[in-house]
Amino acid sequence: MEDEDLEEIGLIAWEHIGNRDVRLYRYSTTVDCSDNSIELPCNAISVEAVTSTCEDWNRTTNTSDMGDINSAFVEDYIETSKLFKSPYYISGKLLNYTQTGRTLYFGSSNPGKVNVLYKGIVADDDGLPELTNKEANAIATYLAYV
Numbered sequence: 001m002e003d004e005d006l007e008e009i010g011l012i013a014w015e016h017i018g019n020r021d022v023r024l025y026r027y028s029t030t031v032d033c034s035d036n037s038i039e040l041p042c043n044a045i046s047v048e049a050v051t052s053t054c055e056d057w058n059r060t061t062n063t064s065d066m067g068d069i070n071s072a073f074v075e076d077y078i079e080t081s082k083l084f085k086s087p088y089y090i091s092g093k094l095l096n097y098t099q100t101g102r103t104l105y106f107g108s109s110n111p112g113k114v115n116v117l118y119k120g121i122v123a124d125d126d127g128l129p130e131l132t133n134k135e136a137n138a139i140a141t142y143l144a145y146v
Contacts, residue, residue, distance in 0.1 A: 013142035051092035
């Protein structure tokens, strides 16, 4: 049997066990200009939030063509003065996106750089889930059964 087949069957066994070690991860990347999309990391299970790197401020007003610059200063001041933030706190404007598989699409607008907060499995350097001894024995037994 090929190594890729063994790995695939082992991942199926791991899915049957259902014992996932999940953590929150923060990921920053630049949107691909050709189709306004980003690719999620291989360990991502679900997306919690996607934000731009700048704060949301009043970009349009009825008094100025340049927007309300004072609201930008106020938003930046509020953001920098927050104390006791979680290491997984993501600032910025929440973005609209659609997800197809592991790819997020941002429609016709390109937000440039984005921050993604997602739940992901705890994986090793090869992208495979970290296993306990009992999980490894159960997967080996399933492989022998198959």
